[in-house]
Amino acid sequence: MSIPVVVTHYDCRRHRPGIGHPERPERLSAVLNHLPSGIPLLTSEPASAEDLAYAHQKQYIDSIRDLSAAGVVTYTDPDTVLSPGTWRAALGAVGAMRWAVENVVSGQTQRVFCAVRPPGHHAEWANTKGFCFFNTIAIGARMLQRRYGVRRIAIIDWDAHHGNGTQNTFYDDAGVLYVSLHQYPLFPGTGRRSERGKDAGAGYNLNIPLAPGSTDHDACQAFRDEAEPAIAAYRPEIIMVSAGFDGHVDERLAGWMMTASGYAYMTRRVVALADRYSDGRVISLLEGGYHLPSLISCVNEHLRELRGRKPGNATLANEH
Numbered sequence: 001m002s003i004p005v006v007v008t009h010y011d012c013r014r015h016r017p018g019i020g021h022p023e024r025p026e027r028l029s030a031v032l033n034h035l036p037s038g039i040p041l042l043t044s045e046p047a048s049a050e051d052l053a054y055a056h057q058k059q060y061i062d063s064i065r066d067l068s069a070a071g072v073v074t075y076t077d078p079d080t081v082l083s084p085g086t087w088r089a090a091l092g093a094v095g096a097m098r099w100a101v102e103n104v105v106s107g108q109t110q111r112v113f114c115a116v117r118p119p120g121h122h123a124e125w126a127n128t129k130g131f132c133f134f135n136t137i138a139i140g141a142r143m144l145q146r147r148y149g150v151r152r153i154a155i156i157d158w159d160a161h162h163g164n165g166t167q168n169t170f171y172d173d174a175g176v177l178y179v180s181l182h183q184y185p186l187f188p189g190t191g192r193r194s195e196r197g198k199d200a201g202a203g204y205n206l207n208i209p210l211a212p213g214s215t216d217h218d219a220c221q222a223f224r225d226e227a228e229p230a231i232a233a234y235r236p237e238i239i240m241v242s243a244g245f246d247g248h249v250d251e252r253l254a255g256w257m258m259t260a261s262g263y264a265y266m267t268r269r270v271v272a273l274a275d276r277y278s279d280g281r282v283i284s285l286l287e288g289g290y291h292l293p294s295l296i297s298c299v300n301e302h303l304r305e306l307r308g309r310k311p312g313n314a315t316l317a318n319e320h
């Protein structure tokens with residue numbers, strides 16, 4: 001058993017896309033106000049602009065900072081709205097990731113869940129996309145590589161939307177195995193099986209597209225049959241999770257029919273893989289999830305599984 005730490009930054013609430021936008025501050029409040037008992041919640045320092053540069057162009061970073069400073073509320077792409085607090089929120093989110101990286105590498109903690117927003121996995125090198133400004137998990141993986149010399153990182157992305165930004169960041173990099181389960185077809189339109197990486201990264205990008213209507217059984221079977229063997233063969237030194245929960249049956253931005261039990265199962269398997277190959281080390285990051293009651297229950301199950309269940313208590317109804 002290893003107690004996972006939840007890390008956040010209160011500036012993450014300052015990004016305000018406006019009334020009616022699904023990616024709203026209340027998401028984070030809901031998660032933080034309903035954490036399972038006994039799991040510590042910490043607040044990190046904010047990141048720096050230099051941290052963002054691990055996965056983004058400098059001019060782009062400056063443009064987001066300057067737009068936020070200008071005090072405007074403006075669309076930066078058809079889905080993404082920048083507000084005066086967006087810059088501070090992004091630095092808070094990446095600051096939580098930096099805390100996770102530093103403390104997991106040092107051995108201070110084994111498992112961290114970064115409860116932050118805005119999400120990140122659609123953000124590209126020099127543009128926003130799909131509610132995302134900066135790719136927090138990609139920045140974290142680059143920190144692990146370049147500051148700490150970690151040579152094999154597995155990123156598992158089970159948000160219902162494909163993580164185009166993460167895939168592109170590491171598409172030619174054998175040092176990151178990117179494994180995505182996502183609904184296809186769906187925004188952003190990437191994530192075909194044929195996208196397998198290029199050059200040195202060829203074979204280190206695994207897309208597992210699942211049809212609309214997919215259930216816990218479908219996702220868990222795909223995870224067990226395809227994701228697990230790939231991760232086991234790769235033997236990652238650390239496992240990162242882009243933990244989006246918008247495939248829940250009650251969510252409206254995707255068409256999967258998953259429940260919290262499915263996310264619990266996948267988390268349990270991640271923990272088993274990490275215990276076997278990665279000294280138990282897991283850094284998880286909140287990505288999507290917009291229906292607050294289901295988001296709360298999914299995050300709760302995720303954290304309980306990161307903590308580890310007692311032997312004999314480990315079988316859910318959907319265990320294969």
Ligand SMILES: [Zn+2]
Pocket residue numbers: 159160161244246288289
């Ligand atoms: Zn999503």
